[in-house]
Structures are given as structure tokens and as C-alpha cells.
Amino acid sequence: SQTIHQWPATLVQPVGSPLSLECTVEGTSNPNLYWYRQAAGRGLQLLFYSVGIGQISSEVPQNLSASRPQDRQFILSSKKLLLSDSGFYLCAWSEGLASHEQYFGPGTRLTVT
Amino acid sequence: GDSVTQMEGPVTLSEEAFLTINCTYTATGYPSLFWYVQYPGEGLQLLLKATKADDKGSNKGFEATYRKETTSFHLEKGSVQVSDSAVYFCALITGGFKTIFGAGTRLFVKA
Numbered sequence: 001s002q003t004i005h006q007w008p009a010t011l012v013q014p015v016g017s018p019l020s021l022e023c024t025v026e027g028t029s030n031p032n033l034y035w036y037r038q039a040a041g042r043g044l045q046l047l048f049y050s051v052g053i054g055q056i057s058s059e060v061p062q063n064l065s066a067s068r069p070q071d072r073q074f075i076l077s078s079k080k081l082l083l084s085d086s087g088f089y090l091c092a093w094s095e096g097l098a099s100h101e102q103y104f105g106p107g108t109r110l111t112v113t
Numbered sequence: 114g115d116s117v118t119q120m121e122g123p124v125t126l127s128e129e130a131f132l133t134i135n136c137t138y139t140a141t142g143y144p145s146l147f148w149y150v151q152y153p154g155e156g157l158q159l160l161l162k163a164t165k166a167d168d169k170g171s172n173k174g175f176e177a178t179y180r181k182e183t184t185s186f187h188l189e190k191g192s193v194q195v196s197d198s199a200v201y202f203c204a205l206i207t208g209g210f211k212t213i214f215g216a217g218t219r220l221f222v223k224a
Contacts, residue, residue, distance in 0.1 A: 032210050043202070043216040044157075051210055059211075090156050100145050100206045104156035 002027035006091050006105035013112055019064075019078040021108050023091030026072065031093040033074040034102065035066055038088040050074060086112045115140045119203050119215035126193055127223050134188040134218045136177075136203035144205040146170075146179055146186040151200045151217070160188075160201070198222045 003026045013019060025031050035047040046059045048066035056066050063082050067075045074091060088109055092102040120135040138144065145164045149157040161170030166181035175190045186203060203215040 044214045046211060049210055092156075094210070100212070101147060101159045101162055102157075102212055104149075104158070107154075107156045109154075 002093075002103065004091060004093055004103055004105040006089075006108055008108060009106065010109045011111070013081050013110065015083055015112055016080045019076070019081050019085070019110070021076040021089055021091075021110075023074040023076075023105055024072055025093045028072070028093070028095065030071060031095060033068060034092040034094075035074065035076050036090040036092065038090060038107075040087070044090070047076070081112045083112050086110055115144070115205060115207055115213045117203050117205055117213050117215035119201075119218050122200075122217075122219040123221055124218060125221045125223065128195055129192045130222075132188070132190040132193045132197075132220070134201055134203075134220070136186045136188065136215060138184050138186065138203075138205050140184075140205055140207050140213075142207045144207040146177070147204040147206075147212070148175070148177055148186070148188050149202040149204060149214075151202065153199070157202060193220070193222045195222045195224050 005024050032051050034049045036044045037047055038044050048058055050056050050068045053068055064078050088107050090107045091105040094102045116139045118137050147162045148160040150160045151157045161172040163170040163179035166179050169178045177186050177188045198221050200217045200219045202217045204212050206212045
């Protein structure tokens, strides 16, 4: 069966520090991968998605970047965090176009101080 | 562009009450429709889905029917439990790789 992992689960970082969040998927190959941000009490904002290694689509211009160095690994990064980067970050995957539902990881709670 | 509109929460109900969370959508083409649920501190889980008009998705006592004529996909449950307290997201996809999510509706169920 497929599983999706995210780490760390929680993170407290000072303003101006770098960020690296990692997401890995097991049990499937060539998944579509997604990064979302959920601000407190709000809906989901799609940040990036990837349909293959090295292919990244950015939805919202901002302080963040994403990379996909391996088929089932998706990394969210920042060189210098802003206070507004605080939130709950969710990674998700889906299979091609045949099955459109997305499967979400447990999330990372990021607090920028 | 495509969009999803959900009723604003929070919705507060007593245990065993009937639940309806309204969802309407705007989309080109023929979207697939979904309800996701998010329990406190967790990621989202797929609750149910419907891929064509008049389909009814169901799971764990929840139901939603894909109504093309009213562009709606309302979530219902006949008797809610405290454990149903969560945030519920309506979503659609019209092909491609992006899912459009509603803003979410928080449900509180009191014992």
C-alpha cells in the first residue's frame, strides 16, 4: 500500500533563517506531487506541483521554492523565512489522470518567530 | 476560472442531529467532485467522491449527490457523532493535475 511521509512534524524557526521540508511517497511510482499551505483557520493554498522529476510548477510567487530530486521525493525550501511563512504545510500525491483524488501527508506545523 | 463555494462555518450540532454542508461549484467541462475531511492537527483524508452527474458518493454514513443542474454537491449525514467534529472541504478537478478546494467548513458536534 502507498504511504506518504512528511518531516519534521513541527518546526520553529527565526525570521531570516532557511527552511527545508521533505516529503516522500512509498508504494507508487511517478506520482504527481503537491505542496499546500494552510494558514490558521483558512483553506488550502496550492504552492507547487510536480508531474515528474525536475518538473515544478509554481502557483503563487513568493518566498518559497520546491524541488523534486527523485521520483518520490518532494522538497519545499526557503532561503530566508518571513513571518508570513508561518502555517501548516501539507504534501500530497495523486496518480496520473486516471484517479484524481489526492492523498495527504500528516503535515508540518511551521512557526516563524 | 473554476471555483468551489462552501457554506461558512462553524457549524455546531448536537449529537444525532442531521448534518448538511452546502457546496456549489463553477467549472468548465465535467468535473469530478470530492469531499475531504481534516481532523485536528492532521492532513486531509478523502471522504467521498463522485465522477459524473447523478452519482452519489457515500462513506461512513456521509452522502453527497452530484447535481449538474444546480452545480451542487452538498454533504449530508443523518446522525452525527462527536467524532465527526472536523473541517470538511469540498473540491473539484476538471482534468489536469490541480484540485480546486473550497475554504472549508468547521463542524463541532456536542455530546
